[in-house]
Amino acid sequence: MDRSISVSITYILCQAGLILFMYPTNIIGSTTESQWMPILLGVLVHFLMVWVLLMGLGAFPNQDMIAIFRQHGRGVAILLLTPVFAYLFMGGVIAVRSYAEIVTIIFLSETPSWAIMTLLLTLATYLASKGIESILRTGVIMFLLFIPLLCFILVASFQNADWRYIHPFFSKDFSFLKSMSYFNSYFAIGGVFVLFGFLQPIVTFTKKSIFLSSLCIVPVFFVSVYVPILTFGQDTSSQFIFPFVIAVDAVNLTWFMFDRLTMFFLLSIVIFILIFLSLVLWMLVILLKRSVCQRVSSTYVLLGLSVCVLTLCFFIPDWNAIDTLFTWNTPLRFFVLIIVPVSVFLLGIRAKRKESV
Template sequence: MKNPSAFTGYEMLAIQMLFSGAAAGFIYPSFLIRSTEGAYWIPIAVWTAGALLSSWLYSRMLARLEGRKLVSAIRSSVGLVWTSVLFLPVILFLIGALIVMLRAYSEIITMTMLPTTPISFLNGMLLSSAALALAGIMPIIRAARVFFLMASLFTLALLIIGFSDVNWTLGTPWFRTNGDFLLDNRFYAGSFLWMGFAITSLIGPYTMQSARGAWRSYALALICALPMIAGYVYLPVLTFGRDLSQRLTFPFVTKMDTIYHYWIIFDNLTAIFVSVTMLYVLLIMALKLHALGDTVKTLMPKAKNGFIYLGLFIVVYAAATFLPSWRELEHVIILTVGIRLYIMFIFPLLGMAALIVAQRRGGKGRES
């Protein structure tokens, strides 16, 4: 019998790479650059280790599902009330992540391409992601296969071009840090970049074999994404220096706007970057919406899918539209660090404990 799984190894690799592309290019460089005066690759390495630990905890939890979905398995283990308590921070996290991603992309379009277009109109792009999420996981996976190949090639080309006019001395110190980032809340605010495995864990059934395969694919995707993440952080610093980069709202986007070579066919590389990132953003918003809708459906089985996704669309769209400013959005990201740390490290431990207790009770019941 074939082991059920949410994704194949390649599909997991593609989705996690798309997740990194959607989350790393806008807010993350600003948070990281402002969080330390030392080498930037060190906090990146620390978060990489944290992401591997978090995903390993999730894989251990998923290995106990025995072909079931995570939410339904925990519900059958501890009941609806405790499952709702356990998953409430997860639901809040997913809603917040959608709001941040949607508003961030709308802001970047306003700043770079369509300065007179209302945010309320640009936020309407969520509708396409909602339609894709409502269609199910297979359309998302098929889109991920295509988007991954297209977006990765364009992103790689942009990064290579970006390194053509940098000053390497501006990146110092390269190997020194005093650990100041560990005391800066902006370092922890960047945790959203490292949570891709937590989202895919909510979708589809898993077995012990498929959970291990998913973790290996995630680890490979994380290693492959590190050069892209480092490029998003270091390219602005190597161009503008540390002080100026810390003052920029979107350092990498500003970097793209400064590139000019006579041999480049396209004049506006920023527009190309924003257009390519749309592929990342639309699909990852669809993935998050699907994970959120699937979770709500399991907790409220009598609710119709159409009404669930319509309600989620209205909540996310309204919140993203009525946020007063970009600085307020950054403030919200910093304030919700605790929820994301709970999702990364505490939730898989609690979920694993619930599944272990249920399995032991089941074993005792069969013995008696």
């Protein structure tokens, strides 16, 4: 059954959750002017890799990425899927620990982080246990509930904008290409689209719907960075760990019935990340079940993964350690972002040539 709308909506939610969190910090930290340049480059890379992956998958109807690699040899499957597993697992750990940190900092300062991490992972584990169809349906419901609110917050966040901070708009400085902060920003760019390689044949979707959803996300990349810059300026924004959150917290709407938009903003983002975590856990279970845990129940595999993720989160003491994990994850991030889609694409070309012979 075609689930293009559900897949596109869930993709938008997960991308928004990742972009509005650490992405502004990474981009602002990578350059002091013309921030649109690193943003645009990342967006172009994102579109290119999504196109490459979808074109490659199109050559293998009703096959997921695991089946594609396995039919080309056990060695190929191990070489390409092991980094994917490591990246997803590490991404899950980073997401749980970092989002628990921001919830603690912003409005649950008296609640221990372990309790927030346990709650986040428990909810994500429960949703993942229900399967991909339930995750997609939940994504649609959350979209209807929270996206209108999020769009309102994004528009309202320009209340304190000083457009003079946008200058200089053009720059010949490409030093951001040497910045680790910029490479860390690709956590938001390449964190979700690998999902497309796991859906077929369980869920089908059209390429057009994915590209349209990608276009819907593009403004969020720019808004998340330029709102704090236009509100506080480059120098001040670079001092914040969560510049976009601080910019939203500075919005004062006298006619709004609630005092702070920040609470609703963070509620939306946490919900989106729960969807993302459930997808990560579901993909990890699929990888393990198709490789080393064929005879083990999916429930036990999922519970084991969740316990491992939570245990590792307990060993991450502070934000500096989280930032270090972002850096350590960089090689895996670019492997999944570039090597995996290109591999699927090249295998697809090879398969089409064999069919034409």
